[in-house]
Amino acid sequence: MGRAQNGTLVPRALPGEVVMLTAEAAKIVTPSPERIAPPCRHFKACGGCAMQHASDGFVEGWKAEIVRTALRAQGLTGEIARVLTSPADSRRRARLAGRRTKKGALVGFHARASDTVIEVPGCRLLLPELTALIPALERIAALAASRKGEAGLTVTASEAGPDLHIDTDKELTEALRIALPDIAREAGIARLVWADEIVAELEPPVQMMGRARVVPPPGAFLQATAHGEAALLDCVRASVGGAARIVDLFAGCGTFSLPLAERAEIHAVEGEAAMLAALDRGWRGVPGLKRVSTETRDLFRRPLLPDELSRFDAAVIDPPRAGAQAQVAALAASQINVIAMVSCSPSSFARDAKALVNKGFEMGPVTVVDQFRWSPHVELATRFTRF
Known part of the structure; x- marks a missing residue:
């Protein structure tokens, strides 16, 4: 979305373009070098995509800047390590x-x-x-x-x-x-x-989560692409790889808990009992995994408190778009010094990141994961450490 000198919003204009506005439409007079032919013939009519008219490199930079802007709004600076974009034709x-x-x-x-x-x-x-x-x-x-x-x-899509x-x-x-x-x-x-x-x-x-075969309850949350899930899991593994006991907050059906259980004991906490039941059945079906315990708990109203967190070496937290203000405050006050944070909202992530940084945590490089290709939606993952 561009903006003319008189304040008029110009749909799908790119930076630096010269646009002629008429009563009927906006005509691109001088296109940006980043403008491309949309790969989908439905782009002009369909609202499913917003940025098919821009090059992949431009969209990657745009999404990285969304994260930087959210961090700056909280007085934070952060390194964007990379932007990982799911391929076309991959939404499951x-x-x-x-x-x-x-x-x-x-x-x-x-x-x-x-x-x-x-x-x-x-x-x-x-x-x-x-x-x-x-x-x-x-x-x-x-x-x-x-x-x-x-x-x-x-x-x-399922198996x-x-x-x-x-x-x-x-x-x-x-x-x-x-x-x-x-x-x-x-x-x-x-x-x-x-x-x-x-x-x-x-x-x-069935959905494969690590080596576990999980049957999520109807309507349960699932990462949008297999590529995006793998990218987020790689970030989480790298963040908590040395921990022996990990708490997985907002665990869902086990996206992170079950793969991490190959090397560490996991305590999975989630507000929906049906999702934890699916996680538990998946865990019990795989010989050789470390112990996975589950706890049904509304982490917005009843976050795990610092003394409850004391038995864990690291935490994984992947909250909904609203973030996890209360749970992050408890993590900041706990003895946990390694946190892998995944987020689908740069603004709530930046707010929660500031709370951790204010308590002595250092934020690592941020990986932006673009599962919702050609849309304004942004996901990300990073590591917080405190020494």
Whole structure:
């Protein structure tokens, strides 16, 4: 988004470009050398991507600067070690919108700043097997959506095939209980969940976390790409590699806990009991892993206190977008001197980083992980140490 001298916002303008503004549109008169042809034919209409018109190098620099800006706002400086960008056609998880039409249904992403649904055949974000599922999703959307209200279709690739969660207010009737499993079988959908009810599970939708086979509960959080997950895990391993006892805060289904259990004892803490149950089942299915204990706990309201943290050599923390202000304060007051922090929000990360730095921690180089290619979304990981 650019801004003209009179303050007018110019969508998709790049720095240094000369743009002619008319009442109808903005015309690029002198393009930036960083401007490229968008790789996806849906880019102009679809709101799923924001930066396909800019070179990869420009986007990497832009995302690094988002992190630097957030740190500067807290009075911090930080080294950006690298920006790791997931390749095109690699998103293994996405929420699509489905809406009924006179002739059937539409499935796709929303147009920019609109509730209009844009069909996206050949989408350059999603794994090809998820794009290939769209015809089946259209059949399901015709059943789950209405002409006035849409259905949310969250689809996740798994070892056994797509895992589909349908977010809808429509009642699950007996007719739907019969029709939906047939569609799932024909489309190779491993699990189909309507609202909070599993309607069909042809095979468990397994996710590999280290050597463990984990079946997440419906709708559970999962990193957006396998590439991004591997990059974050590499950063976490490097940060806490020498620790024998590690606490994993906001552990989810075991993205970090289970791989780390190959070398260290882990205490996994998470607010959702169903995710910890999935983690525990995965751990018990792998001989040779170190002990993994679990604790269901709302870390926003009841953070682990300094005395509870005293038995651990290192901590891993991967909070939601809001960050973890209370838990970070407890970590800063504890005897733990090594923390691996993962974040999906540069602003809350910078706030929490300042709290640690104020208590004597040193922030290491930051790795920016771009799982949400061509979007403004940024993830990152780094190490905090105190001597």
